[in-house]
Amino acid sequence: MDISHCTALLRTALDPRSIAIIGASENPNKVGGRPLRFLTQFGFRGKIYPINPKRTETQGLPTWAALEDLPETPDLAIIAVAGQAAFDAIDACGQAGVKIAVVMTGGLTESDPVNGKQKEREMVARAQAHGMRIIGPNSQGIANFGTGAIASFSTMFVEVPPMDGPVGIISQSGAMSVVPYGLLRQRGIGIRHSHATGNDCDVTACEMATIVAEDPALKVLLLYLEGLPDPHRLAQAAAVARERGLFIMAIKSGRTAAGQAAAQSHTGALASEDRVVDAFFRQHGILRAKDMREMVDGVELYLKGWRPRGKRVVAISTSGATCVMAADAIASTGLSLANFSDGTVAKLREALPPIALPNNPIDLTGAMLTDSSLFGRTLKALAAEPGIDAFLTGLPVSGAGYDVPRYSRDAAACIEETQRPFLCSAAQPSVRDAFRAQGVPTFETETDAVQALGRFVAHWGLVESMNRRIAAGCIPYVGVCETLAGEASMLDEAGSLALLAKAKICTIPHQECDSEESAVHAFQAMGGPVVLKGCSASVAHKTELGLVHLDLRDETSVRQAWRDVSAAMQSHGLLPVRAIVARMAKGIHEMMIGAHRDPLFGPVVVFGAGGKYVEALPDVAMLLPPFSREDVKSGLASLRMAPLLQGVRGEPELDVEAFVDSVMRVQDLMADPLQYIDSIDLNPVILRPVGDGCVAVDAVVYRTG
Amino acid sequence: MDISHCTALLRTALDPRSIAIIGASENPNKVGGRPLRFLTQFGFRGKIYPINPKRTETQGLPTWAALEDLPETPDLAIIAVAGQAAFDAIDACGQAGVKIAVVMTGGLTESDPVNGKQKEREMVARAQAHGMRIIGPNSQGIANFGTGAIASFSTMFVEVPPMDGPVGIISQSGAMSVVPYGLLRQRGIGIRHSHATGNDCDVTACEMATIVAEDPALKVLLLYLEGLPDPHRLAQAAAVARERGLFIMAIKSGRTAAGQAAAQSHTGALASEDRVVDAFFRQHGILRAKDMREMVDGVELYLKGWRPRGKRVVAISTSGATCVMAADAIASTGLSLANFSDGTVAKLREALPPIALPNNPIDLTGAMLTDSSLFGRTLKALAAEPGIDAFLTGLPVSGAGYDVPRYSRDAAACIEETQRPFLCSAAQPSVRDAFRAQGVPTFETETDAVQALGRFVAHWGLVESMNRRIAAGCIPYVGVCETLAGEASMLDEAGSLALLAKAKICTIPHQECDSEESAVHAFQAMGGPVVLKGCSASVAHKTELGLVHLDLRDETSVRQAWRDVSAAMQSHGLLPVRAIVARMAKGIHEMMIGAHRDPLFGPVVVFGAGGKYVEALPDVAMLLPPFSREDVKSGLASLRMAPLLQGVRGEPELDVEAFVDSVMRVQDLMADPLQYIDSIDLNPVILRPVGDGCVAVDAVVYRTG
Incomplete structure (x- = not known):
C-alpha cells in the first residue's frame, strides 16, 4: 500500500459512512454493546450494522449474522470478539473490503510480550493482505464527537456526558484517553477526539496524531505516550500542527527508571533515553507535561486565541497575602512582574483609593467592599500598558459586599479590550463559576494559575524558537532515522584529533x-x-x-x-x-562536546560542563540536529554553570561564540554522510577568554565501516 | 506583666466567658455586625454584649451604650470602630479590666508604615497600662469553633459553613486564615481554629501558635506568615507541638525577592534570608509549604493517626498507564516502590488473575470488571508484607461493572488491618466521594496523591530527625537570640588561622x-x-x-x-x-565552612562546596545550632556534590568524618561566649582521602569587641 492510501484509510476511521460491530451485544455495558449505545446516543449519522449470529435485533437495531450478509461494505468495523474469533473477523473484514478495523480484543502483547507480539504480527499480515488497517488490538476504541463516530467502549462517556469542542486526546492507554476527557469536561471544556490506540500493532498513536492534527476545529492536542517507537510520525504530526498553529502537549511516561520498568511490564514499551525525548519534544514545539495535572490545568488558555507576547504579569488582588504569594509564584515559574510606565502609574493613582499603592502586585485592599467599581477601574487603568503581557487576579475570599458578577464582567471587558491572557484564582467555587461563565480561565489558588500561565508562555516560547530555527533553515527531520551499517570502532587519539582538525574544530x-x-x-x-x-x-x-x-x-x-x-x-x-x-592547554573552564546516534531519534549533540565529573555531576544541554547557533546559546544559558560564562570573580568573559562554532561543527560532522561517524566525545574542551577561542584537548571518535 | 500572666490573658481569647462588641451593628454584613451573627449562630455559650450608643437592641440582643454600662467586665472585647474611636475603646476596655481586645480597626501600618506603626505603639502602650492585650489591629478576627468564640468578620464562615475538627489555622493575613479553611471544608475536613492576627502589634501569629498548640483536639496546625520577627515564639510553639505530637505546616511567603518586595509593601514585613527560614523550620520539625496547595493537599493524612515507617509504596491500579505514572511520580518525589517478599509474591499469584503479574506497581487489568473481589483479595495478599509503608491505589476510570462501593470498603478494611497510609486517586468525583466516605484520603490524580504522601513522609522524617537530635542533647533554643554588642572587625589571616588552630580546626x-x-x-x-x-x-x-x-x-x-x-x-x-x-595544600576537593549571626535567628553555620565559585554556583547546606554530627552528614548528603564524597573516577573515598569534626568545631566557636565571634569564613577547606583529614587553607574571622 502506498502511504497516502494508508493515510486515507486511517482518515476514514474518524468519519466513516458506516460502522459494523462484530460481536454486538444487547447489554450496553458490554464491550460489544457500549459502542452501539454510543453510536445511537451521540448522533452518528452513518449506517450502523450490528453483527451477531445469535440475534436478529440488538439494542433496537436490525442485526446480521455475518459481515458477508450486510447490504454494503462498512467503512469501519469494530471487532469486539475474543481469541480466534478476532482473527477470523479480521479475515472477514479484509475480504469484504472494510477500510479499517478497531480491534478491542485483548490478551495480546500486554499479556504475553513474546507470543502476543507474534499474534499481533499475524493480525497485521492478515489485514495488509487485503489492504485493511488496524487500530489496536487491546484498543478501548476511538471517539470523534464531531462526527458521532464513537467506536469505543469507555465507561467514561456514560459517567461524564460528552460535548464537542476544540480539544483532541490520543493515547495508547484506554484510561489516559479518557482521564483528561473527564477532568476537562468537569471544567466545562468540550472535547472533539478521544482515541485509544491500544497496542499500536499497525496504526500508532503518533500516526493517529498526524490525522487528528488536520482537524481544523482543534486548538490543542493532548497525547499520552508510554512508548515512542516511531518519533518520525510524531514529527509529521508536529509539522501538520505547525502549519495550522495547533498546540501539542504530551505526557511521555516512563520518565524515571521505575516508570520505565513499569511501562516495560505494561506494554513492553522500549525505553528511550529520557533526555533525548525531552530534546525531541522541544525541537518540535511539543510541550512535555510531567503528569496529568500539568496536561489539563491550563488547557483553557489555549482555547482563547491568546498569544502571550512575553512573561510580564500584573497581579491584582483584594488580599495583600495573595499578592505576596502571587509574586513568589511568578518569580518561581520563570515569569516576571510587569513594570508600569509613568502614564499607567498616573492612571492607577486616579483609579485606586489613597490606601492602595500603584505597585505590582496591586493590592486593592478592603476598599473593594465599599467600591464595586474599583476592580473595573483598575483594569481600565492597566489596559493600555504595553509592559503587561498577562493579567492575574486573585479573589481569595468573597461573599456579601463583593459584587462578583460585576468583577467577572469587568474581567471579560478587559479581555475583550486587551486580548491578553487573563487568569483568575479563587478558593470559593461560586467565584470561579462566575468568572468561568464570563470566559475567564479560573484556578483554585494563585500558584495553580501562575503555573498554568508559565507552561502556556513556555509553550509559546518553544513554538517561537522552533519557528525562528526553521526560518534559519533548520527544518526538523520528519523521516525514519537511518542507522549506520556495521559495527563502530574507535579511532586512536591522534586519528580523532586529526579528523576534528580537518573539520576546523580547534584541537590542541x-x-x-x-x-x-x-x-x-x-x-x-x-x-x-x-x-x-x-x-x-x-x-x-x-x-x-x-x-x-x-x-x-x-x-x-x-x-x-x-x-x-x-x-x-x-x-x-x-x-x-x-x-x-x-x-598543556591553559584556559578558564573545562567544557565538553559530545554526539552520538540514538537508534530511534538519530544524531544527538550534547554540550556543557566538561572535565572529570561529567557523569557524576552532569551539567549539559542536548539538541537534536538540525539546530541553530541560537539553540546552542539557549542550551548554554540553561546550564548551571551559565553564570561563569560571563566571567565572575574578576575573570574575563569567555569565548562563547568560539564554543558555539565547535558545537555547530560537531553537528556538521554528524550530518556528513561521508564521515560515517558514530560518536564523538570531546572532553575537556578548554574555554578561553573572548578572542582566544576554545580548544579540544582530548577526543574519542567512533566510526563505522 | 509577667509572661505567664500575658499568656493566660491570650488563652482567654480562645474561650472567653463573655464578649463585648464595641461598634455592634444591626447589619450582619458589616464588620461590627458579623461577629454578633456568628456568636449567636455558631453556639457561643458565654455572654454577648453588643455596644452601640445609638441602639438598645442589635440583632435581637439587648445593647449597651458604653462598656461602663455592662453588668460585668467582659473577658474579651471586639473593637469594630475606626480611627480615634478605636483608641478610646482601648482605653475604656483597659480601664474596665477587659483581658484582651480583638482590634479590627484598619488603616495603620498596612496603610502607612511610619505613622501607622507609631499609632500601633500607642495602642499597645494604652493597653499595657491596664494590663490588657491586643490582637490586631487590622485583624479579621479570631474564631474557635470548639467554643463558639467567633470574634471574626470573615465572609468565609457565611460562604462555607463551619464544622469543628482537628485542624488549626493561624495567619497574619485575614484572607489566608480562611482560604485553607475554605479549601479544607470543601474536602469535608473540620476546622477548630481560624485566627487572623493582623498587624501583630502585641500578640503575634507565633505567640498565638504557642496557645493554639496546647489544644488537645488538634492534630495539625497550619500557619501563614508574611513576617517572622519573633522566631523564638515559633520555637516555643514547636516545643509545645513536639510534646503533644502535633504537626505544624507553615507557609512563610516572601520566598523570592519579588515576594519579599510585595510583603514589604503589604505589611512592612522585614525580609529574612530565606534559606535561614528554611533551616529554622527544619530544625523545629516544621514542614514548609511553598504554597496553599502544598499546605492543604494531604491534610487528611495527618488526621488518620498514621505513622509512616518508611518511604516504600505499593501502587495498585486497574490501569497500566496509571501504574507507570505512579511509578514516575514515586521516583520523582523521593519515595520508592516497595519490594515484595517471596511470601507476598506467592499470595499475589493466588489472588491475581494469570494475566496480572505480582510486580509493583500492580496492574489489576480489566479483570476488575468481571471480578469485583479482586481488589480486596489483592489488598489482603499485601496486608502482611512488612516491606510496604504505604498503599496507593488509582482508579482512573469507573462506571458500570466497577463495584466502587465494594472497593472502598475493601480499602477501609485494609486500613483497619494494616494501620498504614492508604491513598486513592480517581478522576471521577463519584469515585472519590465513595472512598472518602470510607475514610480514605482521595486525590484527582496519582501525582497529587504521591506528592501529598511525599510531604507527609518528609514531615515525619523532619520530626524524627529532630527527635534524634534532641535525644543527642541538641535542644533547640527557644529564647530571644542575643546579638553581640559593638562593631565587628576582621582579623588578619594569621590571626584567623591562629584562632582556628586553637579551636583544633586543622589549618595549613x-x-x-x-x-x-x-x-x-x-x-x-x-x-x-x-x-x-x-x-x-x-x-x-x-x-x-x-x-x-x-x-x-x-x-x-x-x-x-x-x-x-x-x-x-x-x-x-x-x-x-x-x-x-x-x-601548597594537596587534596581532592575544595570545601567551605562558614558561620555568621543572623540578627533574628542567631548563629548560622553553612558548609558545602568551596572554592572560587561559592557565590556564583552555590552548593551548600545550612544548619542552625545546636546541631548534631548526623545533621551535618544529612546536610552533606543533600549537596549536589555529594556523589564525589564517596570517590568517583578512581578517586579514594574522602575524609567526611574529619570535615564533620571541623563543622562541629565551628559550631562550638560560634557558641563560645568568650570568643565574641561574629563570622567565620573558611574557604577553601581542602578535603583529603579517608585518614588524611581536611585542612583550612584560607580563613577570615570577624570578631566583636
Whole structure:
C-alpha cells in the first residue's frame, strides 16, 4: 500500500459512512454493546450494522449474522470478539473490503510480550493482505464527537456526558484517553477526539496524531505516550500542527527508571533515553507535561486565541497575602512582574483609593467592599500598558459586599479590550463559576494559575524558537532515522584529533611520538609544559590506566613519563607503544562536546560542563540536529554553570561564540554522510577568554565501516 | 506583666466567658455586625454584649451604650470602630479590666508604615497600662469553633459553613486564615481554629501558635506568615507541638525577592534570608509549604493517626498507564516502590488473575470488571508484607461493572488491618466521594496523591530527625537570640588561622613573614611548593588585589611573589607589608565552612562546596545550632556534590568524618561566649582521602569587641 492510501484509510476511521460491530451485544455495558449505545446516543449519522449470529435485533437495531450478509461494505468495523474469533473477523473484514478495523480484543502483547507480539504480527499480515488497517488490538476504541463516530467502549462517556469542542486526546492507554476527557469536561471544556490506540500493532498513536492534527476545529492536542517507537510520525504530526498553529502537549511516561520498568511490564514499551525525548519534544514545539495535572490545568488558555507576547504579569488582588504569594509564584515559574510606565502609574493613582499603592502586585485592599467599581477601574487603568503581557487576579475570599458578577464582567471587558491572557484564582467555587461563565480561565489558588500561565508562555516560547530555527533553515527531520551499517570502532587519539582538525574544530597542538627520544624532541620543540598521553585505539579512558601525565616541565619528567606510559601500555598489551605529546592547554573552564546516534531519534549533540565529573555531576544541554547557533546559546544559558560564562570573580568573559562554532561543527560532522561517524566525545574542551577561542584537548571518535 | 500572666490573658481569647462588641451593628454584613451573627449562630455559650450608643437592641440582643454600662467586665472585647474611636475603646476596655481586645480597626501600618506603626505603639502602650492585650489591629478576627468564640468578620464562615475538627489555622493575613479553611471544608475536613492576627502589634501569629498548640483536639496546625520577627515564639510553639505530637505546616511567603518586595509593601514585613527560614523550620520539625496547595493537599493524612515507617509504596491500579505514572511520580518525589517478599509474591499469584503479574506497581487489568473481589483479595495478599509503608491505589476510570462501593470498603478494611497510609486517586468525583466516605484520603490524580504522601513522609522524617537530635542533647533554643554588642572587625589571616588552630580546626602549616628574606627562609624550611599571600586585616578578598601567588616552586619565584605582593599592598595602602608563606595544600576537593549571626535567628553555620565559585554556583547546606554530627552528614548528603564524597573516577573515598569534626568545631566557636565571634569564613577547606583529614587553607574571622 502506498502511504497516502494508508493515510486515507486511517482518515476514514474518524468519519466513516458506516460502522459494523462484530460481536454486538444487547447489554450496553458490554464491550460489544457500549459502542452501539454510543453510536445511537451521540448522533452518528452513518449506517450502523450490528453483527451477531445469535440475534436478529440488538439494542433496537436490525442485526446480521455475518459481515458477508450486510447490504454494503462498512467503512469501519469494530471487532469486539475474543481469541480466534478476532482473527477470523479480521479475515472477514479484509475480504469484504472494510477500510479499517478497531480491534478491542485483548490478551495480546500486554499479556504475553513474546507470543502476543507474534499474534499481533499475524493480525497485521492478515489485514495488509487485503489492504485493511488496524487500530489496536487491546484498543478501548476511538471517539470523534464531531462526527458521532464513537467506536469505543469507555465507561467514561456514560459517567461524564460528552460535548464537542476544540480539544483532541490520543493515547495508547484506554484510561489516559479518557482521564483528561473527564477532568476537562468537569471544567466545562468540550472535547472533539478521544482515541485509544491500544497496542499500536499497525496504526500508532503518533500516526493517529498526524490525522487528528488536520482537524481544523482543534486548538490543542493532548497525547499520552508510554512508548515512542516511531518519533518520525510524531514529527509529521508536529509539522501538520505547525502549519495550522495547533498546540501539542504530551505526557511521555516512563520518565524515571521505575516508570520505565513499569511501562516495560505494561506494554513492553522500549525505553528511550529520557533526555533525548525531552530534546525531541522541544525541537518540535511539543510541550512535555510531567503528569496529568500539568496536561489539563491550563488547557483553557489555549482555547482563547491568546498569544502571550512575553512573561510580564500584573497581579491584582483584594488580599495583600495573595499578592505576596502571587509574586513568589511568578518569580518561581520563570515569569516576571510587569513594570508600569509613568502614564499607567498616573492612571492607577486616579483609579485606586489613597490606601492602595500603584505597585505590582496591586493590592486593592478592603476598599473593594465599599467600591464595586474599583476592580473595573483598575483594569481600565492597566489596559493600555504595553509592559503587561498577562493579567492575574486573585479573589481569595468573597461573599456579601463583593459584587462578583460585576468583577467577572469587568474581567471579560478587559479581555475583550486587551486580548491578553487573563487568569483568575479563587478558593470559593461560586467565584470561579462566575468568572468561568464570563470566559475567564479560573484556578483554585494563585500558584495553580501562575503555573498554568508559565507552561502556556513556555509553550509559546518553544513554538517561537522552533519557528525562528526553521526560518534559519533548520527544518526538523520528519523521516525514519537511518542507522549506520556495521559495527563502530574507535579511532586512536591522534586519528580523532586529526579528523576534528580537518573539520576546523580547534584541537590542541600535539605531536605523535613512537620513542622516548621523539617525545623529548616534541617537548623541546614546544618549549613549555606539556602533557604526554599513551595513544591507543583500544582505550577510551586513559587516566585510569596511568596513560596520562600532565604538566611535564623538564626533559627528565618527559623521559620518566614516556617510560611509565610505555610500561603501562606493555603490561596492558597496548602495542605498539605510541604517545601524543601536547602543549598543556591553559584556559578558564573545562567544557565538553559530545554526539552520538540514538537508534530511534538519530544524531544527538550534547554540550556543557566538561572535565572529570561529567557523569557524576552532569551539567549539559542536548539538541537534536538540525539546530541553530541560537539553540546552542539557549542550551548554554540553561546550564548551571551559565553564570561563569560571563566571567565572575574578576575573570574575563569567555569565548562563547568560539564554543558555539565547535558545537555547530560537531553537528556538521554528524550530518556528513561521508564521515560515517558514530560518536564523538570531546572532553575537556578548554574555554578561553573572548578572542582566544576554545580548544579540544582530548577526543574519542567512533566510526563505522 | 509577667509572661505567664500575658499568656493566660491570650488563652482567654480562645474561650472567653463573655464578649463585648464595641461598634455592634444591626447589619450582619458589616464588620461590627458579623461577629454578633456568628456568636449567636455558631453556639457561643458565654455572654454577648453588643455596644452601640445609638441602639438598645442589635440583632435581637439587648445593647449597651458604653462598656461602663455592662453588668460585668467582659473577658474579651471586639473593637469594630475606626480611627480615634478605636483608641478610646482601648482605653475604656483597659480601664474596665477587659483581658484582651480583638482590634479590627484598619488603616495603620498596612496603610502607612511610619505613622501607622507609631499609632500601633500607642495602642499597645494604652493597653499595657491596664494590663490588657491586643490582637490586631487590622485583624479579621479570631474564631474557635470548639467554643463558639467567633470574634471574626470573615465572609468565609457565611460562604462555607463551619464544622469543628482537628485542624488549626493561624495567619497574619485575614484572607489566608480562611482560604485553607475554605479549601479544607470543601474536602469535608473540620476546622477548630481560624485566627487572623493582623498587624501583630502585641500578640503575634507565633505567640498565638504557642496557645493554639496546647489544644488537645488538634492534630495539625497550619500557619501563614508574611513576617517572622519573633522566631523564638515559633520555637516555643514547636516545643509545645513536639510534646503533644502535633504537626505544624507553615507557609512563610516572601520566598523570592519579588515576594519579599510585595510583603514589604503589604505589611512592612522585614525580609529574612530565606534559606535561614528554611533551616529554622527544619530544625523545629516544621514542614514548609511553598504554597496553599502544598499546605492543604494531604491534610487528611495527618488526621488518620498514621505513622509512616518508611518511604516504600505499593501502587495498585486497574490501569497500566496509571501504574507507570505512579511509578514516575514515586521516583520523582523521593519515595520508592516497595519490594515484595517471596511470601507476598506467592499470595499475589493466588489472588491475581494469570494475566496480572505480582510486580509493583500492580496492574489489576480489566479483570476488575468481571471480578469485583479482586481488589480486596489483592489488598489482603499485601496486608502482611512488612516491606510496604504505604498503599496507593488509582482508579482512573469507573462506571458500570466497577463495584466502587465494594472497593472502598475493601480499602477501609485494609486500613483497619494494616494501620498504614492508604491513598486513592480517581478522576471521577463519584469515585472519590465513595472512598472518602470510607475514610480514605482521595486525590484527582496519582501525582497529587504521591506528592501529598511525599510531604507527609518528609514531615515525619523532619520530626524524627529532630527527635534524634534532641535525644543527642541538641535542644533547640527557644529564647530571644542575643546579638553581640559593638562593631565587628576582621582579623588578619594569621590571626584567623591562629584562632582556628586553637579551636583544633586543622589549618595549613604557614609562617608569617615581614621581609623578602623571611619569605625565602620560610620557603626553604617548608621544602616544597608554597603559596605566598599578602596579610592584612583590611582585605577579605585577596585574589582580586593580586595578593595571592600560588605554586611557587623555587626561590626566584618566591622573591618575585614577595615583590609583587609588596608593591600591591603599598599601592593599596595596606601597610605594614606582611605575608603568609604556606605549604601548597594537596587534596581532592575544595570545601567551605562558614558561620555568621543572623540578627533574628542567631548563629548560622553553612558548609558545602568551596572554592572560587561559592557565590556564583552555590552548593551548600545550612544548619542552625545546636546541631548534631548526623545533621551535618544529612546536610552533606543533600549537596549536589555529594556523589564525589564517596570517590568517583578512581578517586579514594574522602575524609567526611574529619570535615564533620571541623563543622562541629565551628559550631562550638560560634557558641563560645568568650570568643565574641561574629563570622567565620573558611574557604577553601581542602578535603583529603579517608585518614588524611581536611585542612583550612584560607580563613577570615570577624570578631566583636
